Amino acid sequence: MALVLTQDEVMLVDAAKGLLSREAPLGMFRALRDSGDPLAFDPALHRRLAASGFVAPNVAEADGGLGLGASAAGLIMEQAGHVLAAAPLLSAAMAAGLIGKTASKAQKDTLLPSLITGETTIAAALDETARHEPSVLATKATRNGEGWLLSGSKTAVIDGFGASAWLISAEFEGTIALFLVEQAAAGLEVDKVDAVDSRNYAKLSLKGTPAMRLGDGDAGPAITAALDLGRALLAAELLGICDEAFDRTVAYLKERRQFDRVIGSFQALQHRAARLYARLDLARGVVLAALRAIDADDPEATWLASLSKSVMTKLSRDLLVEAVQMHGGIGVTDAFDIGLFVKRGRAAGELLGDDYFHTERLARDYWRL
Amino acid sequence: MASHDDDLSGFREEVRQWLEQNCPPSARNVPQNADNSFWGGRNAVHGNEDRKLWFERMAQRGWTVPSWPQRYGGGGLDASQARILAEEMRRIDAVNPLQSLGIMMLGPALLEFGSEEQKLEHLPKIARGEIRWAQGYSEPGAGSDLASLQTRAEDCGDHFLVNGQKIWTTYGHKCDMIFTLVRTDPQAPKHQGISFLLIDMADPGVEARPIRQLSGNENFSETFFTDVRVPKANLVGVINRGWDVAKYLLTFERTTMGSSGSGAQGEGLDQAALRLFGREGLAREPGLRQEIAEVLIGTWSARIAGQRLFDQGKAGAISPFSPSVLKLLATELDTRRTRAMMALGGFDHLDPGGSAAYKWLDAPTNCIAGGSNEIQLNILSKRALGLPEA
Ligand SMILES: Cc1cc2nc3c(=O)[nH]c(=O)nc-3n(C[C@H](O)[C@H](O)[C@H](O)COP(=O)(O)OP(=O)(O)OC[C@H]3O[C@@H](n4cnc5c(N)ncnc54)[C@H](O)[C@@H]3O)c2cc1C
Numbered sequence: 001m002a003l004v005l006t007q008d009e010v011m012l013v014d015a016a017k018g019l020l021s022r023e024a025p026l027g028m029f030r031a032l033r034d035s036g037d038p039l040a041f042d043p044a045l046h047r048r049l050a051a052s053g054f055v056a057p058n059v060a061e062a063d064g065g066l067g068l069g070a071s072a073a074g075l076i077m078e079q080a081g082h083v084l085a086a087a088p089l090l091s092a093a094m095a096a097g098l099i100g101k102t103a104s105k106a107q108k109d110t111l112l113p114s115l116i117t118g119e120t121t122i123a124a125a126l127d128e129t130a131r132h133e134p135s136v137l138a139t140k141a142t143r144n145g146e147g148w149l150l151s152g153s154k155t156a157v158i159d160g161f162g163a164s165a166w167l168i169s170a171e172f173e174g175t176i177a178l179f180l181v182e183q184a185a186a187g188l189e190v191d192k193v194d195a196v197d198s199r200n201y202a203k204l205s206l207k208g209t210p211a212m213r214l215g216d217g218d219a220g221p222a223i224t225a226a227l228d229l230g231r232a233l234l235a236a237e238l239l240g241i242c243d244e245a246f247d248r249t250v251a252y253l254k255e256r257r258q259f260d261r262v263i264g265s266f267q268a269l270q271h272r273a274a275r276l277y278a279r280l281d282l283a284r285g286v287v288l289a290a291l292r293a294i295d296a297d298d299p300e301a302t303w304l305a306s307l308s309k310s311v312m313t314k315l316s317r318d319l320l321v322e323a324v325q326m327h328g329g330i331g332v333t334d335a336f337d338i339g340l341f342v343k344r345g346r347a348a349g350e351l352l353g354d355d356y357f358h359t360e361r362l363a364r365d366y367w368r369l
Numbered sequence: 370m371a372s373h374d375d376d377l378s379g380f381r382e383e384v385r386q387w388l389e390q391n392c393p394p395s396a397r398n399v400p401q402n403a404d405n406s407f408w409g410g411r412n413a414v415h416g417n418e419d420r421k422l423w424f425e426r427m428a429q430r431g432w433t434v435p436s437w438p439q440r441y442g443g444g445g446l447d448a449s450q451a452r453i454l455a456e457e458m459r460r461i462d463a464v465n466p467l468q469s470l471g472i473m474m475l476g477p478a479l480l481e482f483g484s485e486e487q488k489l490e491h492l493p494k495i496a497r498g499e500i501r502w503a504q505g506y507s508e509p510g511a512g513s514d515l516a517s518l519q520t521r522a523e524d525c526g527d528h529f530l531v532n533g534q535k536i537w538t539t540y541g542h543k544c545d546m547i548f549t550l551v552r553t554d555p556q557a558p559k560h561q562g563i564s565f566l567l568i569d570m571a572d573p574g575v576e577a578r579p580i581r582q583l584s585g586n587e588n589f590s591e592t593f594f595t596d597v598r599v600p601k602a603n604l605v606g607v608i609n610r611g612w613d614v615a616k617y618l619l620t621f622e623r624t625t626m627g628s629s630g631s632g633a634q635g636e637g638l639d640q641a642a643l644r645l646f647g648r649e650g651l652a653r654e655p656g657l658r659q660e661i662a663e664v665l666i667g668t669w670s671a672r673i674a675g676q677r678l679f680d681q682g683k684a685g686a687i688s689p690f691s692p693s694v695l696k697l698l699a700t701e702l703d704t705r706r707t708r709a710m711m712a713l714g715g716f717d718h719l720d721p722g723g724s725a726a727y728k729w730l731d732a733p734t735n736c737i738a739g740g741s742n743e744i745q746l747n748i749l750s751k752r753a754l755g756l757p758e759a
């Protein structure tokens with residue numbers, strides 16, 4: 001598909017922008033952060049976003065969803081990045097992807113409807129290491145009559161605290177399998193983890209925890225696909241974050257006066273800003289290409305997901321440090337919003353692999369260097 | 370929609386067959402660089418008989434300039450068809466049949482600003498490779514500040530009398546004609562006294578002296594004009610409004626520079642790395658391996674940008690800043706790629722006759738030519754970001 005937005009997508013972006021700026025302006029995230037609310041998102045906001053079709057828009061039509069794919073989910077994430085909307089959009093889209101690819105019809109019918117309406121939240125618990133490395137899988141599943149028991153631990157579980165259920169990867173007799181664990185399950189310990197971006201993360205500890213298996217084959221490909229989706233969505237969110245931080249910085253360059261002129265008239269600053277503009281322009285195409293490839297089931301999709309995450313993580317690191325620098329002293333205060341973008345950018349860059357991880361993944365597995 | 374797509378797949382089939390029958394084997398898999406290219410002109414030199422045949426067949430169909438109108442020697446293809454032709458040529462790695470500044474720069478400007486007589490006079494000769502064009506913009510005192518140029522064209526009734534000097538004229542000493550910017554009103558503010566003039570380099574008073582570059586090649590020249598009489602018919606566009614033509618033409622130059630350097634042609638850096646240094650070598654030197662991976666990431670991103678530009682063009686949604694963005698990033702990436710290639714070959718690539726050294730020495734020129742990269746940053750700061758003058 002073409003690397004330009006369709007008419008429908010332009011309308012979707014406008015709708016998302018409108019709703020988010022009304023219902024979830026940046027100040028709301030700041031207030032939420034300051035409140036210390038352990039959930040770190042507002043369930044009512046999440047349901048309102050869901051009512052507009054913004055939660056898990058990638059659920060297939062056959063499964064009762066909108067069937068708008070990764071592209072729509074990404075465009076919404078990008079807009080959410082502009083206002084730092086704290087809602088479990090990423091986990092919902094990843095859960096939808098995992099369930100869609102692995103679950104039976106009956107399982108889908110129980111899980112998906114309430115996920116789409118935002119009544120339940122389901123978090124994917126795939127990581128076991130501090131630095132993302134999905135090949136590490138120590139969590140084990142054993143049979144227990146008709147059911148299953150899980151033992152192990154998970155970390156960096158996105159939107160995992162207070163979730164209704166978790167999708168957990170575990171090894172069963174040499175294959176990778178995917179399980180659903182419910183909130184009240186025995187032997188499950190969920191610890192909230194504080195992070196610089198004040199979002200919702202958890203660590204899970206599983207000790208003989210009863211679980212339901214999704215599907216019965218090798219879940220490896222579905223997990224890789226969900227990771228790729230998550231990576232491309234985070235890249236899209238980072239694009240929104242960078243666009244917003246950049247626009248605010250350029251506005252400041254036109255407004256702040258020193259030496260009797262606006263600081264944006266200094267060429268040293270102009271060139272740095274222009275370079276970021278150019279890199280943003282290039283990155284925009286890369287992010288869209290990754291989303292489009294996922295929707296087209298393109299065999300290159302997994303590599304484009306890595307490309308997009310690598311490019312956006314690196315760009316966000318460079319851009320956000322410049323955004324702070326060009327604001328001078330006010331840029332390093334807590335009261336000023338630019339820092340909120342810096343912190344979320346850092347976390348979104350880290351999750352599901354940063355640029356070092358994805359550059360290495362491409363070098364090793366794609367170019368085979 | 371469906372029927373248009375059907376037409377296109379029929380077109381692709383036809384193109385594929387035609388290329389299969391008409392592109393000789395020795396016009397395929399040839400490294401696509403300036404030296405292997407056919408540049409046309411009055412003293413045209415073909416690489417070999419096969420490539421001459423290939424050029425003639427392509428020119429016959431108007432496919433040296435696929436999207437120009439047929440009445441001007443073009444192929445009359447729409448954007449989708451032209452893309453298919455390009456893709457099919459790339460598929461069999463067919464050498465570009467004709468390179469020229471006439472195709473890349475002057476043609477688009479004439480199509481926009483030229484009179485009907487000028488189009489009929491000059492465009493077919495470009496398409497058939499009969500005239501090789503040079504670009505006469507820069508002067509010793511007018512580089513980045515191009516509008517300060519001093520070459521004079523005096524109105525002498527039925528002709529202009531041209532005096533002055535141009536420099537960095539790419540292949541000036543091998544070209545037949547030159548499109549120039551000349552000052553026609555010395556009193557006017559500097560952007561408003563410039564005209565766009567076509568000059569035959571065989572005319573008395575024109576002299577081009579080659580300049581040797583770092584790479585050892587003589588790819589550009591100094592070009593002198595001494596009392597050169599130029600017919601009035603050679604003025605393109607409105608007198609003293611040549612700056613409009615100049616700027617319009619530069620966007621094509623930048624887009625070309627932004628897409629040609631993206632490593633799309635020939636062996637990829639990944640293959641080169643494995644061939645020259647191997648996986649074991651790369652494992653021993655993680656820094657070099659990382660650099661290669663980063664250049665490959667940049668190359669891929671630039672390729673996506675090229676595709677996006679095309680899609681935006683079709684949707685009528687091209688950003689006016691894309692040429693500057695692509696020129697800036699692609700030329701920098703290109704220099705980085707050539708440095709990585711130098712490192713991969715180590716001592717062996719210090720050979721001054723080798724293609725690695727040649728490309729490494731040549732790559733930085735593109736960061737300067739076509740408006741230096743600092744000038745692109747100025748353009749983006751002022752126009753895309755709206756930042757004020759100092
Ligand atoms: C390989 C090659 C081929 C060329 N071919 C042609 C051709 O065919 N026809 C033609 O007319 N010209 C040609 N040029 C000339 C080219 O357009 C000029 O070299 C270019 O515009 C820069 O001008 P200059 O060389 O005078 O450098 P200068 O303008 O003197 O620049 C020197 C340095 O100062 C920087 N600088 C200048 N002004 C500013 C500013 N305002 N802000 C920040 N930095 C600034 C430049 O970026 C550069 O780094 C060619 C050049 C090269 C290298």
